Amino acid sequence: MSRLKLRPVSEEDAPLYHRWRTDWEVMQHTSMTTAVPTYSETVQFVQEVLIGQKAAESWMLELSTGRTIGIASLVQIDVENQSAECILDIGEKDCWGQGFGQEAMQLLLYRAFEDLTLHRVQLRVFADNVRAVRLYNKMGFLEEGRMQEALLRNGRRHDILLMRLLRPEWEKIDFLRSEAPGSVDSSLED
Secondary structure, eight states, rough: SEEEEEOOOOGGGGGHHHHHHHHHHHTTTSSOOOOOOOOOHHHHHIIIIIITTTEEEEEEEEETTSOOOEEEEEEEETTTEEEEEEEEEOOOOOGGTTTTHHHHHHHHHHIIIIIOOOSSSEEOOOOTTTTHHHHHTTTOOEEEEEEEEEEETEEEEEEEEEEEEEHHHHHHHHHHHHHSSSSEOTTTTT
């Protein structure tokens, strides 16, 4: 039984999301930029990208207690080619290392493969984000490519891994498909 549910992002999530976006410890392994956004830039991003993007779905990760701890998205959803890119961030640092990333990824993959009937889910991850790479490998993702020295941090260059999971591979991983993990709250969706 999952401790999480996915609920649609709302404009009321902007203050919490802004706190995560301005915390370097949270963003250093996921953000391509080191620029710190203003609050109005975060509000605009929530409205235009997380809520308003037609080829994307974004959800807040909510515990059964009602506490919101992160965000998950499927972006660049291509219905014709049955593919999308996934993004996952656990913003609450006290929730790191407790298995919430795996539960969130299970929910996201279930949404992608079962509900949206996609064939391919891909992601990009900084090669030095060891915890994330380990999680994605555990979830069945395979490295498909490497963008060498694509990221500059603290005067050093780092690689970005391109990873993917195909439907036949996902179908073979029992713990991912045993039953619908958690829930997706669609009450705010069209």
